[in-house]
Amino acid sequence: MSTPVSSIHESNDPPAARPTMQDVAHAAGVSLKTVSRVVNNEPRVDEKTRERVHQAIAQLGFRRNDIARSLRQKQTSSTIGLIIEDIANPFYSSIARGLEKVAQQYNYMLIISNSEENALRERELVNALLSRRVEGLCIVPAGTDHSYLAAELRRGTPFIFLDRPPLQLQTDTIVLDNRGGSRQAIRHLLAYGHRRIAVIQGDPRVYTGAERIAGYYETLAEHGIPCDESLIYSNCDEAQLAHQATHALMSLPQPPSAIFSTSNRISIAVLRALRSYTQQPAFIGFDDFDLADMLPTPITVVAHDPAAMGTRAAEILFARLAGSTVPFQQTIIPTRLIARGSGELPPPRA
Amino acid sequence: MSTPVSSIHESNDPPAARPTMQDVAHAAGVSLKTVSRVVNNEPRVDEKTRERVHQAIAQLGFRRNDIARSLRQKQTSSTIGLIIEDIANPFYSSIARGLEKVAQQYNYMLIISNSEENALRERELVNALLSRRVEGLCIVPAGTDHSYLAAELRRGTPFIFLDRPPLQLQTDTIVLDNRGGSRQAIRHLLAYGHRRIAVIQGDPRVYTGAERIAGYYETLAEHGIPCDESLIYSNCDEAQLAHQATHALMSLPQPPSAIFSTSNRISIAVLRALRSYTQQPAFIGFDDFDLADMLPTPITVVAHDPAAMGTRAAEILFARLAGSTVPFQQTIIPTRLIARGSGELPPPRA
DNA sequence: TTGTAGGCGTTATCAT
DNA sequence: ATGATAACGCCTACAA
Numbered sequence: 001m002s003t004p005v006s007s008i009h010e011s012n013d014p015p016a017a018r019p020t021m022q023d024v025a026h027a028a029g030v031s032l033k034t035v036s037r038v039v040n041n042e043p044r045v046d047e048k049t050r051e052r053v054h055q056a057i058a059q060l061g062f063r064r065n066d067i068a069r070s071l072r073q074k075q076t077s078s079t080i081g082l083i084i085e086d087i088a089n090p091f092y093s094s095i096a097r098g099l100e101k102v103a104q105q106y107n108y109m110l111i112i113s114n115s116e117e118n119a120l121r122e123r124e125l126v127n128a129l130l131s132r133r134v135e136g137l138c139i140v141p142a143g144t145d146h147s148y149l150a151a152e153l154r155r156g157t158p159f160i161f162l163d164r165p166p167l168q169l170q171t172d173t174i175v176l177d178n179r180g181g182s183r184q185a186i187r188h189l190l191a192y193g194h195r196r197i198a199v200i201q202g203d204p205r206v207y208t209g210a211e212r213i214a215g216y217y218e219t220l221a222e223h224g225i226p227c228d229e230s231l232i233y234s235n236c237d238e239a240q241l242a243h244q245a246t247h248a249l250m251s252l253p254q255p256p257s258a259i260f261s262t263s264n265r266i267s268i269a270v271l272r273a274l275r276s277y278t279q280q281p282a283f284i285g286f287d288d289f290d291l292a293d294m295l296p297t298p299i300t301v302v303a304h305d306p307a308a309m310g311t312r313a314a315e316i317l318f319a320r321l322a323g324s325t326v327p328f329q330q331t332i333i334p335t336r337l338i339a340r341g342s343g344e345l346p347p348p349r350a
Numbered sequence: 351m352s353t354p355v356s357s358i359h360e361s362n363d364p365p366a367a368r369p370t371m372q373d374v375a376h377a378a379g380v381s382l383k384t385v386s387r388v389v390n391n392e393p394r395v396d397e398k399t400r401e402r403v404h405q406a407i408a409q410l411g412f413r414r415n416d417i418a419r420s421l422r423q424k425q426t427s428s429t430i431g432l433i434i435e436d437i438a439n440p441f442y443s444s445i446a447r448g449l450e451k452v453a454q455q456y457n458y459m460l461i462i463s464n465s466e467e468n469a470l471r472e473r474e475l476v477n478a479l480l481s482r483r484v485e486g487l488c489i490v491p492a493g494t495d496h497s498y499l500a501a502e503l504r505r506g507t508p509f510i511f512l513d514r515p516p517l518q519l520q521t522d523t524i525v526l527d528n529r530g531g532s533r534q535a536i537r538h539l540l541a542y543g544h545r546r547i548a549v550i551q552g553d554p555r556v557y558t559g560a561e562r563i564a565g566y567y568e569t570l571a572e573h574g575i576p577c578d579e580s581l582i583y584s585n586c587d588e589a590q591l592a593h594q595a596t597h598a599l600m601s602l603p604q605p606p607s608a609i610f611s612t613s614n615r616i617s618i619a620v621l622r623a624l625r626s627y628t629q630q631p632a633f634i635g636f637d638d639f640d641l642a643d644m645l646p647t648p649i650t651v652v653a654h655d656p657a658a659m660g661t662r663a664a665e666i667l668f669a670r671l672a673g674s675t676v677p678f679q680q681t682i683i684p685t686r687l688i689a690r691g692s693g694e695l696p697p698p699r700a
Numbered sequence: 701t702t703g704t705a706g707g708c709g710t711t712a713t714c715a716t
Numbered sequence: 717a718t719g720a721t722a723a724c725g726c727c728t729a730c731a732a
Contacts, residue, residue: 016505018425020709031719036711044717061501066481067427068709071418072724075368079461079482087462088447088657090440097438100464109482111429111459112437114450131416132429132459151411155366271644291641294621307438370725381703386727394701418725422708703732709724716719 019060028056039064070133080317081111081129081137083122084162091264091287091306092140095162098310099138106318108135119143130157136317138162138310158320160313164207165330172316174309174331178208178286181302181335182215182260185284188300188337189258190223193347194282198231198256200245200266212262212286231256242269250277257347258282264289271295282345284337293340300343304335369410377406389414420483430667431461431479431487433472434512441614441637441656442490445512448660449488456668458485469493480507486667488512488660508670510663514557515680522666524659524681528558528636531652531685532565532610535634538650538687539608540573543697544632548581548606550595550616562612562636581606589619596623600631607697608632614639621645632695634687643690650693654685 021035028035030049037045038053045053056062070077082099084092100110111129115122122142126149129137136158147168149159159166161173189197199216202209213232220227230252233245242261246269249256259274259281261267267285274280280297288303312331319326337343371385378385380399387395388403395403406412420427432449434442450460461479465472472492476499479487486508496511497518503509509516511523539547549566552559563582570577580602583595592611596619599606609624609631611617617635624630630647638653662681669676687693 018505022709032709033711033719034717037718040711046717049717061505063477063502064481065421065425065483065709067417067425067483068421068724069711070724071415071421071709071726072711075415075417075724077417086447087437087450088440088443090438090443093438093440093443093446096443096462097436097464100437100462104464107478109461109463109478112446112450112462113459114447114454127413128457128459131414133415133417152413155368155411268641268644275644289641290639291618291645294618294625294645295641296646372725382726383703384701387702390727396701399701415725418708419727420708421710421725422727425708701732704730705728706730707728708726712723713721714719715721716717 016061018065019062020065021062023060024053024056024062027060028053075133077133077135078107079109079111079132079134081113081125081134083113083115083125083129083137083139085117085140085142086114087112090289094306095140095310095313098307098312099314100310102311102314102318115140115142117142123148135321136160138313138317139166140164141166143167158317160317162309162313170328172313172320172328172330174312174316174333176208176304176309176333177335178211179215179218181286181304181337182212182262183219184335184337185260185286185302185343186216186219188339188343189260189282189284190219190225192258192282192344194258195225195347196228196231196254196256197258197260198233198249198281199260199262200233200236200242200249200270201262202235202237202266204234209262216260236266236269237263239265239269239272242266243273246270246273250274250281256281258284258343258345261285263287267299267301271299279348280342280345282343282347284343288338292338295342297342297345298340300340301338302335303338304333308333366411368415369412370415371412374403374406374410374412377410378403425483427483427485428457429459429461429482429484431463431475431484432489433463433465433475433479433487434490435467435492436464437462440640444656445490445660445663448657448662449664450660452661452664452668458668465490465492467492473498485671486510488663488667489516490514491516493517508667510667512659512663520678522663522670522678522680524662524666524683526558526654526659526683527685528561529565529568531636531654531687532562532612533569534685534687535610535636535652535693536566536569538689538693539610539632539634540569540575542608542632542694544608545575545697546578546581546604546606547608547610548583548599548631549610549612550583550586550592550599550620551612552585552587552616554584559612566610586616586619587613589615589622592616592619593623596620600624600627606631608634608693608695611635613637617649617651621649629698630692630695632693632697634693638688645692647692647695648690650690651688652685653688654683658683 024035025032103110113125119142138160140162145168146166159171165173204213236242236245264287284300286302288301292299371382374385375382453460463475469492488510490512495518496516509521515523554563586592586595614637634650636652638651642649
């Protein structure tokens with residue numbers, strides 16, 4: 001699986017040290033400051049001098065040390081941080097993409113860290129990033145208390161919370177219309193005649209989970225539908241648990257005529273489990289996913305735009321960096337129901 | 351969509367400047383060096399002193415400036431860079447995940463940049479990252495000449511190329527077994543009796559594309575099957591072009607009995623196009639994708655492990671940072687054919 | 701156990 | 717147009 005290729009490592013010459021502006025200055029026979037002027041494209045440098053300096057730079061392979069630079073300049077690292085749960089999750093990678101797109105326009109670099117949903121890890125990462133002097137930080141929080149950021153926030157570092165609001169802290173926040181999305185889904189199922197609507201959800205104590213299940217309860221209540229708690233399965237973020245929940249629901253003496261899943265990952269597990277049943281319940285899932293339209297019964301979903309969360313976060317962040325002192329904003333990213341078929345299956349005729 | 355929440359911005363007190371070790375030293379009534387000792391957990395500090403310093407740190411909200419630190423310490427930024435085409439693409443985000451997982455173990459941060467397949471942009475990003483003194487760089491190259499990295503490489507900065515080898519440069523490289531994967535796919539189709547096997551591919555001049563199509567040609571030749579160039583559609587990376595190619599193939603007087611797609615994105619576009627035909631050709635795609643097993647005919651693919659590319663890159667990178675001078679390695683990540691149904695459809699009986 | 705002096709590589713200030 | 721000097725915040729080396 002691995003084969004040696006060739007090597008510069010055989011040669012014994014010690015690698016040349018990295019040249020500094022001082023080295024360039026010597027080589028070009030000018031002062032350090034003149035090199036700095038050339039490197040930074042400052043005016044008022046003689047063309048001949050500039051040329052000589054450029055040659056020395058090329059010859060020595062000089063590259064400005066932005067770390068030293070940022071130390072002297074007013075601590076501008078031109079770097080922002082993003083803390084998410086898992087970059088391999090398409091929801092987060094879309095956020096990252098939106099954020100980085102804007103960051104590139106400002107010539108900022110993006111440091112991405114995965115908290116793995118661990119509050120302690122999250123805090124370590126926040127501290128590590130702040131020590132590195134990121135100029136702003138976007139966080140999909142796993143922790144439950146962000147008051148420790150208050151001092152840093154007052155000091156001027158912008159924090160943007162994504163997907164879930166901060167706790168014990170006031171700052172800019174961008175969330176989905178979780179409750180509204182759920183309401184759309186449940187209203188849709190009700191409109192198609194469903195009355196026994198099951199829910200397979202993750203952790204209802206997490207913000208998004210709480211909002212989504214609240215949308216379910218609210219909508220049922222508004223329509224005067226009594227809520228049957230035996231149709232609600234929680235903490236099914238693991239595929240296997242979602243799988244089991246599905247089978248449990250379908251094995252009830254009176255199975256639900258529709259299932260609502262509160263997330264992407266759960267939806268997929270549920271759909272896998274549902275394959276073994278001939279009588280398919282209606283199904284709607286929160287979050288869109290690739291190929292939802294290609295399944296034997298195309299899947300109706302509550303869709304949204306994760307990349308928009310990233311770009312919106314970036315807009316606010318860079319506005320803050322530019323000095324904006326408008327009040328903290330809560331941005332709500334809209335959801336929309338995409339009817340593809342699975343959500344329009346009618347209930348079985350009684 | 352956006353509502354003001356509240357604000358610290360109304361208060362007029364200028365945000366406190368960020369305290370330095372010097373400030374802490376004054377507050378604690380000790381010297382700067384003692385603060386440094388406490389912050390870095392050095393021994394030989396009196397417990398009482400340590401306590402006083404900790405209090406001052408807490409009170410002032412001091413946070414060590416790792417930028418200044420890394421300037422004085424032997425330029426260790428504890429940061430590595432990753433340049434990919436698009437973090438929103440699951441292939442790349444999996445690589446990023448693998449890389450970051452290992453980086454976290456070493457307490458390194460990961461800067462991710464998207465080149466958008468633009469060679470110029472790639473080079474700018476490389477330069478920007480090197481100026482920030484990333485200690486190593488992983489690159490999925492878009493450019494066609496990486497000789498400009500030679501000096502930096504000799505100087506000791508490790509460069510790891512992912513998915514495609516560097517051009518005009520020797521360094522550590524990690525690629526998939528592209529050719530072998532294609533060979534598996536084509537042999538599989540041949541074994542099921544197919545003789546007219548179409549290919550819908552991307553740009554055959556890109557390394558991965560060249561290898562994959564070479565595997566196709568080789569395998570046909572080995573089996574003495576004449577190659578019909580009218581069955582090969584290139585440059586179909588755009589979904590719409592792949593779509594059109596599929597329809598063109600299926601409209602031939604003698605359509606192919608099997609289709610091989612050389613990438614993920616193309617596969618999905620092809621499958622969308624194929625939905626409108628009753629007589630389905632056999633199909634195999636390079637790259638696995640979510641829900642491939644859930645489509646009406648589950649999709650046979652050439653699968654591999656993108657996260658392994660990331661972790662392998664990290665292993666090599668950190669070994670180099672630790673001083674390894676073994677020859678450059680080319681690592682080949684294996685592929686495996688996953689037969690799910692679409693690749694086992696027989697050719698129509700003549 | 702604690703402190704002083706110097707320097708990392710750059711930019712800011714002020715002089716020439 | 718060019719340069720000398722100080723400073724950014726911290727760590728290293730050495731001294732007390």
